[in-house]
Amino acid sequence: MQAIDIMTPKVVSVGPDTEVRDIAQLLLKHRISAVPVVDKDRQLVGIVSEGDLMRRVKDEGDHRDAWWLSLFTGGKDAADYVKSHGRKAHEVMTANPLSVAENTPLHTIARMLEKHHIKRVPVLRDGKLVGIVSRANLLQGIANAAVAPTQSPTDDRQIREAILKEVENNTGVQVEGISVIVDGGAVEVWGLVESHEQKQAVTVAAENVPGVTKVENHLGMMPRGVGYM
Numbered sequence: 001m002q003a004i005d006i007m008t009p010k011v012v013s014v015g016p017d018t019e020v021r022d023i024a025q026l027l028l029k030h031r032i033s034a035v036p037v038v039d040k041d042r043q044l045v046g047i048v049s050e051g052d053l054m055r056r057v058k059d060e061g062d063h064r065d066a067w068w069l070s071l072f073t074g075g076k077d078a079a080d081y082v083k084s085h086g087r088k089a090h091e092v093m094t095a096n097p098l099s100v101a102e103n104t105p106l107h108t109i110a111r112m113l114e115k116h117h118i119k120r121v122p123v124l125r126d127g128k129l130v131g132i133v134s135r136a137n138l139l140q141g142i143a144n145a146a147v148a149p150t151q152s153p154t155d156d157r158q159i160r161e162a163i164l165k166e167v168e169n170n171t172g173v174q175v176e177g178i179s180v181i182v183d184g185g186a187v188e189v190w191g192l193v194e195s196h197e198q199k200q201a202v203t204v205a206a207e208n209v210p211g212v213t214k215v216e217n218h219l220g221m222m223p224r225g226v227g228y229m
Contacts, residue, residue, distance in 0.1 A: 001183075003109060004102040005157060006141035007123045007131030009164060010176040013038050016045060016090035023048055023089060030176055031192060031222065034120060036097075037089045042128040046093030049119075053092070099124050102131070106141050109133055137179050140190050155211060156182040162209045163187065171201035178202065178219065185213035192222045 013036045014023055026035060027050055034049035086092045099122045100109055112121060113135060123131035160182040168175045178191035187206045193199050199219045206215045 001106050001141050002102065003100050003104045003106075003123045003131070003133050005160070006106070006137045006179070006181055007102070007133045008137060008176055008179060009131045009161075010168070010174075011036060011122075011129060011132050012176055013129060014048070014089050015039070016088065016093075018089045020053065020087055020089070020092060024053055027053075030174065032176070036122050036129055036132065037093045038129050044097070044099055044122050044124060044127070044129050046090065046095045047097040047122065048089055048093045052094065097122065100133070101125070106138060110138055110142070113138065136190065140179055140181050140188065156184065159185065159187070159209055159211045163206045163212075166205040166209060167202055171198065171205055173198050173202055180206075182212075185211050187212055187215045188218060189215070190218045192220050194223055195221060 012026055012030050012032060014026065016037055016039065018037075023035060027033065034047055036044055037046040037048060039045055098112060098116060098118065100112070102123050102125050104123075109121060113119070120132055120134040122129055123133060160180050163180050163182070164175050167173050167178070167180075173193055177193065178189060181188045181190075189202055189206065193202065199217060199221065202219060203215050203217045206212055206217075
């Protein structure tokens with residue numbers, strides 16, 4: 001399996017000039033922990049995580065610097081100041097983040113997340129953002145990889161795309177909040193929806209896609225307005 005087989009394709013992203021307060025609202029609304037930053041051509045330029053925003057709170061509450069550091073910096077650092085006080089995405093983001101191509105194998109992604117201690121990695125096609133792979137996506141993909149496929153990867157990808165399209169167009173479920181994995185026509189769905197009815201709708205949408213042999217729905221429920229941990 002490759003990145004394209006497990007990635008979340010509907011990526012919530014922001015532009016370089018998006019206000020920090022708007023980014024915080026997006027994270028809460030979509031129950032995600034980071035957003036890629038893209039330019040007008042969808043080229044990836046950075047990523048803003050909840051950690052970047054939490055750093056602002058920490059820095060506002062503690063202005064003290066290590067005494068030995070002040071011997072070299074004079075007690076102040078311009079880059080840290082921008083990170084903790086910037087008001088726009090390009091000022092607080094991690095620039096030039098690690099990314100993978102859509103055909104990157106899962107084991108390569110797993111090593112990258114482990115080596116660099118990161119929770120997610122953007123997926124690019126010709127330099128443009130097309131998806132994101134999180135640790136949760138990866139674990140779900142690894143769990144499914146143990147099952148021998150009975151269909152070609154291309155068929156599974158077509159089934160997955162059809163399911164996501166059906167869910168997005170007809171159920172009212174936000175597809176960026178779910179992960180769909182198809183292996184040999186067997187479908188597993190993970191993530192969060194707002195109600196039992198939405199969970200059922202995702203199952204029905206998957207069952208009605210040609211080529212699907214079975215559906216395992218592992219979706220949890222989190223009502224609108226409830227935050228994430």
